[in-house]
Amino acid sequence: MSKTATLEINGQKHEFPLITGTENEVAIDIKTLRGATGGVTTIDPGYKNTGSCESGITFLNGEEGILRYRGYAIEDLADKADFLEVAYLLIFGELPTKVELEKFHADIKEESVVDDDIKKILDAFPKAAHPMGVLSSLTSALTAFNPSSVNVDSEEDMYKTVVKIMGKFPVLVAWAMRKKSGLPLNYGDDSLGYVENILKMMFGKPNGEYTQNKILVNALDKLLILHADHEQNCSTSTVRIVGSSHAGLFASLSAGISALWGPLHGGANQAVLEMLEAIKEDGGDTKKFMAKAKDKADPFRLMGFGHRVYKNFDPRAKIIKVAADEVLSDLGIEDPVLDIAKGLASEALSDEYFVKRKLYPNVDFYSGIIYRAMGIPVEMFTVMFALGRLPGWIAQWKEMRARKEPIGRPRQIYIGENHREFKTIDNR
Ligand code: SDX
Numbered sequence: 001m002s003k004t005a006t007l008e009i010n011g012q013k014h015e016f017p018l019i020t021g022t023e024n025e026v027a028i029d030i031k032t033l034r035g036a037t038g039g040v041t042t043i044d045p046g047y048k049n050t051g052s053c054e055s056g057i058t059f060l061n062g063e064e065g066i067l068r069y070r071g072y073a074i075e076d077l078a079d080k081a082d083f084l085e086v087a088y089l090l091i092f093g094e095l096p097t098k099v100e101l102e103k104f105h106a107d108i109k110e111e112s113v114v115d116d117d118i119k120k121i122l123d124a125f126p127k128a129a130h131p132m133g134v135l136s137s138l139t140s141a142l143t144a145f146n147p148s149s150v151n152v153d154s155e156e157d158m159y160k161t162v163v164k165i166m167g168k169f170p171v172l173v174a175w176a177m178r179k180k181s182g183l184p185l186n187y188g189d190d191s192l193g194y195v196e197n198i199l200k201m202m203f204g205k206p207n208g209e210y211t212q213n214k215i216l217v218n219a220l221d222k223l224l225i226l227h228a229d230h231e232q233n234c235s236t237s238t239v240r241i242v243g244s245s246h247a248g249l250f251a252s253l254s255a256g257i258s259a260l261w262g263p264l265h266g267g268a269n270q271a272v273l274e275m276l277e278a279i280k281e282d283g284g285d286t287k288k289f290m291a292k293a294k295d296k297a298d299p300f301r302l303m304g305f306g307h308r309v310y311k312n313f314d315p316r317a318k319i320i321k322v323a324a325d326e327v328l329s330d331l332g333i334e335d336p337v338l339d340i341a342k343g344l345a346s347e348a349l350s351d352e353y354f355v356k357r358k359l360y361p362n363v364d365f366y367s368g369i370i371y372r373a374m375g376i377p378v379e380m381f382t383v384m385f386a387l388g389r390l391p392g393w394i395a396q397w398k399e400m401r402a403r404k405e406p407i408g409r410p411r412q413i414y415i416g417e418n419h420r421e422f423k424t425i426d427n428r
Contacts, residue, residue: 001018001020001026002018003017003018004016004017004018005017005018005028007033007037009037009040012037014033014036014037016028016029016030016032016033017029019054021054023059023061027051030042034411041411041413043412043413046308047237048308051232052232052237052240052408053232053240053400053403053405054403055231055232055396055399056070056093056399057069057070057090057229057231057392057395057396057399058070058090058229058230058231058392059071059231060230060231060309060310062307062309062310062311062312063311063312064312065310065312065313065314065315065318066315067230067315067316069086069089069090069228069229070089070090070093070094072089072095074225074226074315074316074319075315075319077089077225078222078225078226078319081095081225082193082194082195082221082225083194083195083221083224083225083228083388084101084104084105084108084193084194084195085101086225086228086391087166087228087390087391088100088101088104090228090229090391090392090394090395091162091391091394091395091398104163105194107159107163108163108166108167108194109167109190110163110167111160111163111164111166111167111168112167112168112170112171112187112190113167113168113171113187114142114145114168114171114172114175115145117145118138118141118142118145118172119175119185121137121138121141122134122138122175122176122179122185125137125179127179127180127182129179129180130261130379131176131177131179131180131379131380131383132257132258132260132261132267132382132383132386133261134176134179135172135173135176135257135383135386136254136255136257136258136261137254138172138175138176139169139172139250139253139254139257140250140251140254142164142165142168142172142250143248143250143251146161146164146250148160148161149161149164149165149248149249149250150247150248150249151248152248152249152401158398158401161249162394162398165249165250165253165390165394166390166391166394169253169387169390170194170197170198170201170387171187171201173198173201173202173383173384173386173387174186174188174198174201174202176380176383177202177376177377177380177383178202180377180379180380181377183205183206184206186201186204186206187201188200188201188204192212193217195217195220195221195224196212196217198220198387199212199216199217199220200212202376203375215327215330215331216327216374219323219326219327219370219373219374220374220384222319222323223320223323223367223370223371223384223388224384224387224388225388226316226319226320226363226367226388227316227363227367227384227385227387227388227389228388228389228391228392229389229391229392229393229395229396230389230392231309232396233265233308234259234260234262234264234265235256235257235259235260235265235266235389235393236256236389236392236393236396237259238252238255238256238258238259239252239253239255239256239393239396239397240252240396240397240400240405240408241408242255242256243397243400243401244400244405244406244407244408245407245408246407249394249397252393252397253390253393253394253397256386256389256393257386260382260385260386260389261382263303266364266382266385266386266389267382268303268304268362268364269304269363269364269367269368269371269381269382269384269385270368270378270379270381270382271303271304271364272303272304272341272364272365272368273337273368273369273372273378273381274303274378275289275302275303275304276337276340276341276344276368277337279340279344280336280337280340284336284340284343286340286343286344286347287347289302289344290302290344290347290348290351293305293353294351294353302344302348302354302359303364303365304361304362304364304365304366305348305354305359305360305361305362305365306357306359306360306362307360307362310360310362311358311360312358312360313360313361314360314361314362314363316362316363317360317361317362317363317365317366320363320365320366320367320370321361321365321366323366323370324338324366324369324370324373325338327370327373327374328369328373331373333373335369335372335373337369337372338366338369341365341366341369345361345365348361364385367381367384367385368381371384
């Protein structure tokens with residue numbers, strides 16, 4: 001492989017270094033492009049061909065359907081680790097020892113109380129408010145109650161801020177859900193495991209003991225692991241670019257939550273369930289909806305299908321599909337929507353339009369079926385995605401700040417009016 005790429009512009013040749021990553025991915029380093037060429041830049045809507053950074057956190061190979069966190073295969077982590085271990089791995093770079101994990105969890109529990117005045121902000125929301133908007137607002141509000149979390153120039157400050165958000169975020173998630181269901185807010189029980197306590201905070205009733213269901217605990221733990229990071233996706237890129245202005249971590253996370261909310265991104269898991277329900281209500285005619293998805297005149301897309309990077313099966317979708325079968329059968333639930341999903345997937349996987357465009361089920365296609373089986377309301381599905389993605393966002397923000405990345409500020413090609421003389425209002 002040559003060490004440089006040559007670009008010829010107006011008969012002049014310019015050489016740019018090629019950089020190669022540890023998985024042999026190659027990029028043209030164009031840091032000097034504008035200066036070397038007298039102002040020529042690149043343009044790449046949606047950054048389909050553009051790398052924003054070098055990162056050592058997550059590796060994806062979209063053609064082969066590979067996903068690894070810090071070098072560990074997602075299949076191994078989903079099967080053998082728990083979510084807090086994976087969070088530690090993503091944020092600090094290594095799987096924790098038993099002692100390290102116990103200390104991490106103890107430090108998180110120390111910081112899992114939220115200032116009671118946050119409840120006044122939550123109270124101000126209408127019950128009908130979408131929980132993603134509530135979560136984004138409350139996450140940003142955390143800065144006001146934890147001002148020291150903004151300047152994280154030392155490792156110690158960074159660690160304190162990490163355990164603060166790992167402790168408080170699940171509380172905000174549970175409170176956003178309970179606000180909609182009218183249940184009193186609570187803190188669960190910090191003698192429980194991290195994921196057990198999340199379930200108790202979400203579902204505990206004030207008039208009785210909450211009984212843990214191992215099936216639900218394992219299912220949620222696996223789902224959170226599968227959502228924990230995914231390199232430079234839309235919401236993670238948002239967290240990084242907001243943090244690159246040296247805004248605090250909580251403000252950066254709040255922006256990432258808003259980006260994840262969109263139905264083309266994390267909001268797809270809610271959109272998938274709504275689509276499957278619509279197909280069921282419509283008599284289960286999947287062929288009609290497939291035709292709509294292929295009709296360019298129709299804005300309808302097959303939600304949960306397609307991916308910017310995966311041009312093969314999303315490895316997470318494979319794992320979630322198996323888990324959905326297990327959870328439903330363990331819970332003794334017959335969900336016709338799962339059958340519709342399977343029917344849709346098998347039709348799409350043999351349909352020329354989808355095959356040609358390499359559109360496969362993604363992480364959002366089956367996850368909602370498990371969330372629903374767990375009794376989680378559909379409007380909370382994307383909040384659960386954010387709960388899983390939290391450690392990935394933290395890890396990526398921490399890496400961006402540690403590497404002292406410059407403020408993110410893309411260029412553009414102007415296509416508006418050329419200079420024109422001002423006209424006073426009487427002359428317009
Ligand atoms: C996530 O980036 C990440 O890593 C994200 C994520 C993560 O973990 O962070 O993996 C999570 O966001 C998963 C994606 C969830 N979104 C959806 O399920 C929404 C439905 N999918 C699409 O909107 C779409 O596939 C995207 C947004 C996911 C990807 O869009 P791209 O890469 O910009 O691809 P594109 O829109 O250019 O599509 C290429 C072609 C187009 O047709 P042509 O113009 O070539 O004829 O494929 C078609 C698209 O119309 N197409 C679809 C389709 N997805 C793409 N047609 C019908 N249904 C679909 N779902």
